[in-house]
Amino acid sequence: MYELDVGRPSPVGRRAFLGWAASAAAAWATTARAAGPVTGAEPLPTLRVPPFTRNGAKVPIVVEMDHPMSPEHHVRAVHVANPHDPVPSKGTFELTPANGRVYVAFQARMHDGASEVVATADCSRRGPLTARSAIRIPADGGG
Numbered sequence: 536m537y538e539l540d541v542g543r544p545s546p547v548g549r550r551a552f553l554g555w556a557a558s559a560a561a562a563w564a565t566t567a568r569a570a571g572p573v574t575g576a577e578p579l580p581t582l583r584v585p586p587f588t589r590n591g592a593k594v595p596i597v598v599e600m601d602h603p604m605s606p607e608h609h610v611r612a613v614h615v616a617n618p619h620d621p622v623p624s625k626g627t628f629e630l631t632p633a634n635g636r637v638y639v640a641f642q643a644r645m646h647d648g649a650s651e652v653v654a655t656a657d658c659s660r661r662g663p664l665t666a667r668s669a670i671r672i673p674a675d676g677g678g
Contacts, residue, residue, distance in 0.1 A: 578602055580613070580637070582654040582666040591645040591677035594670065596625065598654045600637035604630075610637045612657045617643075617670075619650035645670065647677030 583597040598613050609632045615625040625643040637656060649671045656664045 579664050580654045580656045580666040582652065582668045584652045584668040584670050586669060587671050588645075589673060589676050591647055591672040593642045594645045594672075595642055596640070596652065596654075598637070598639045598656070598666075600656055600664075602637050602656070602658070604632045604635055604637070606632050608658075608660050610656045611659055613637065613639050614655045614657070615639075615643070616653050616655075617645060617650050618653065619648070620646045625652070645672055645677060647672045647674050 578601050580598050580600045583599075584594065588594055596615060598615060600610065602610050604610070610630050612630060613628045615627075616623045617625055622644075626639075626641060628639045630637060649669070652668050652670055654666045654668075658664055
């Protein structure tokens, strides 16, 4: 450790500077993480669908999001679809700030085979935010 002498400048070596810079970067990263993403990116929906099910008649689907629900900034609707299914739309759920949080849970009928469920949350500021999840239902197991 260097002692500070008022009469002359204290030498700062490369190691001391690098140690100080690493401490400052760690402090900045901790502050940035606590404040949220620096880029201002919205959180994506979390889509929970079983990757495989034998019965496509009642497939459980859960969509949730950690998103503000204030009058100025909220999710207006959640759309769930399976583009590979003969009936692609699985549901549209309208939301308001009074809902308090984004959470949708329901069961849907799915066609057999491999496909992908898509959940799109319509944010009042950023527009559509999408999550995808693969699902496979064996032949003759579709609903």
